[in-house]
Amino acid sequence: MQMTQRTFREAVVLEIADEFTYGGRKDFKAAMEKVQQAGCRHLILNFKHVTFVDSAAIGLLALAAHQFKAGNRTLSLVSPQGTVKQILELANIHKMIPVFPSEDAAAGAKAA
Numbered sequence: 001m002q003m004t005q006r007t008f009r010e011a012v013v014l015e016i017a018d019e020f021t022y023g024g025r026k027d028f029k030a031a032m033e034k035v036q037q038a039g040c041r042h043l044i045l046n047f048k049h050v051t052f053v054d055s056a057a058i059g060l061l062a063l064a065a066h067q068f069k070a071g072n073r074t075l076s077l078v079s080p081q082g083t084v085k086q087i088l089e090l091a092n093i094h095k096m097i098p099v100f101p102s103e104d105a106a107a108g109a110k111a112a
Contacts, residue, residue, distance in 0.1 A: 003015065
């Protein structure tokens, strides 16, 4: 798993690429803690280049959704593709984390 972090409008974007699995949990948790400690109010997880997710990754997303909601922060998911999108839909992630087609849409919904 590869992750890059950048700022987009008033949000932080964590772009994830390749496979998002149990093996990447420590890196993902560390990145989440870093943005929360920095006072991030809106985190956008860009999944455009994620090729696979396993059950551990789904659990990490659910945990992140809970943590952000408890902290009165916003977490958005952007551009899951193909099988990843289907797996996330089957897991009902969209009920915990709003899913958007683009970073623009996610940032715009936050502002609304």
